[in-house]
Amino acid sequence: MKLYNTRTRETSEFKPLASGKVGIYVCGATVQSFPHIGHVRSGINFDILRRWLTVSGYNVTFIRNVTDIDDKILEKSKAENIPWWALAFKYEQEFQKAYALLNVLPPTYEPRATGHITQMIELMQLLIDKGAAYAPGNGDVYLDVRALDSYLTLSRQKLDDLLPAGDAEETYKKDVRDFALWKAAKTGEPSWPTPWGDGRPGWHLECSAMAHSYLGESFDIHGGGLDLIFPHHENEIAQSEAAGYKFANIWMHNAWVTQSGEKMSKSLGNTMQVKELIKQVRGIELRFYLGSAHYRSMLEFSPEALQEAATNFQRIENFLKRAKEIVGDFEGVISAPVKAAFDDDLAVPQVLAHISEALRRGNTAITENNHEQVKSSAAEIRGALAILGCDPFDASFTANAAGSADLSDALDGVIQLALAQRQSARERKDFAASDAIRDGLAALGITIEDTPQGQRWTIKGSI
Ligand SMILES: [Zn+2]
Known part of the structure; x- marks a missing residue:
């Protein structure tokens, strides 16, 4: 199987670090709002990767974190007038509902940032001991970006071109580009004790600490949305490599859902919330739509495109149901062309083209009463749809729909x-x-x- 690696900018044969096993870490949501389709696209894209690796015979350990402490969560908790931890939990539940409705498999582990403060302190201590981080004495801890050779090798920027990281008032820094591993406690904000003073984690530190805790010093794939390449993933690499870890072997990034060519943001996105769209189409149809583009291609959202995808899906589904009436129960199979497409950096558009061909063959076979051909076309379609997480006979869809937001x-x-x-x-x-x-x-x-x-x-x- 070939995968594109953002760090090398190359597509190459995937070789797991340990035979038969794959470790994946994907940056999950900062839980401070209802999920919109831009948020869940990442969940779906990496769910397809996970399903394909599993079908290909790998034992996959899949980690997706929950960022449950962050500036935005604290701001929103004031706006909604509820404690920050209650706000984080409320929206974590909303993400869980959305993932379930869209048939995104639960991760092997789903760590919350606030549950891993100990591991973050250990990592900071290691970085300070190695001279890569410093605590200026005010309660903050910073990474010394000038101490690293590998900094900015993911986003391929020049250090001198970077804007200052964080607030301008962080005057304790050795270099304006040094970023905060840990932020000193502010009045009225939650904090945890550390040897350098009370404070709370910076966003980047949590993912390095949790990926290391669950997957070890090196693991196969680190994923996330395109917007995370800089600064988040760049800073994760800096922290982890400075600590002496090899960290992620391959970096994968999914593209955005766009509206009029712009990244979907909260201001644009209220009508694009999963809980709203799920009133217009079924979860399986929304999933089919969001998973239909190549993960590295932008997906331009329009209500018409969503409806068209839903109609296309219904055509496929109707054929599968008709096939079941004609030939009885059948299992999905992965045909050679479908395998070749998934193996080619998850070429979903090609998979969909093969599904369309199989659908044409299958419908013709129905008119010709060729049961064998009906069955083989239906099996090929079902096998491919299962990897896309859209098998209409998958019982989890029905179960999740019953537990829906309504x-x-x-x-x-x-x-x-x-x-x-x-x-x-x-x-x-x-x-x-x-x-x-x-x-x-x-x-x-x-x-x-x-x-x-x-x-x-x-x-x-x-x-
Ligand atoms: Zn992350």
């Missing part, structure tokens, strides 16, 4: 219905009926409160 709305609707019954029972002074409804709900853990504003309900275990 379930809480449905629950509220059902309870409101019961409350309306109780209200009308009370109005006709049928207190036995009214009490029976209240007691029935109580037995399910749902408590009714009569307030001046009307009936309110709460469910045991929720806040």
Whole structure:
């Protein structure tokens, strides 16, 4: 299998560090907003990689972190007036829901930054001992970028061209381009104790520390969105290589979802939230659309393109269902051309072309009553769709759809219905009926409160 490596700018044969095993680390979300499709594209692209490597016989350890402490989380927690940790947890749950709806397999491990402060302190100590980092005494810890030969080899920039890293008021730095591993505590912000003072992690440090904790000093693939190449991944390399680790062998970056040629951002993206789009198309259709471009190509979003992808998917799905009626149950197979396409740096557009050809052959075979051809076309399509995470017979899609974002709305609707019954029972002074409804709900853990504003309900275990 060939993969493109951002660091070498070359596509070459993939050789795992240990035979039969692949370790992958992908930068996950900073959990401070509802996920939009730009966020989840990375999840889908690397899920396809993981599925393909697994089908190719590798035992894959897949790590995707959760950034649960960050400037943006602290700002948003003030704006929403809830504690930072509650905000982070709320949006982590929203990402989990989106990943489940889109059939993104759960990572082998999903570490949170705040759960790995000890490992970050160990890494900083190592860097300070090696003379690659320094603590100026105010509680900050910085990486000394001039101490490294390999700095900027991923983004291929010149050190002298770089703008200062971080805030201009960080006057303790040896060089304005030195970046913060650790940030001194500020009033009203969360902090953790370290030998250099109380503070909180810089964003880059967590990924170096967690990748090392779960995958060791060197591992096969590090992934993330294109926008992470600089500074995030460059700084991860700096920290890890300065610590003496070989770190990632291959760097892979997925391109963006764009709108009018621009990267989808939060200001543009509110209507592009997964929870909104999932009302227009099914999860499997949204996944098919987001996974349809090559991972290194921009995906220009339009509602028309999404609808077209959904219609195309329905055509494929209808054929597979029809094939099942004709030939009975069948398994997916990976045909030689589909294998060749996935092996070529995950050439999904070519895979889709093979699916279209197989669909044409299969539909013709139905009209010709050629059952053998119906079955082989359907098996080829199903095999390819499974790698794309879009097998319509995959039970996890049905299960995830049932647990979709609308379930809480449905629950509220059902309870409101019961409350309306109780209200009308009370109005006709049928207190036995009214009490029976209240007691029935109580037995399910749902408590009714009569307030001046009307009936309110709460469910045991929720806040
Ligand atoms: Zn990261």
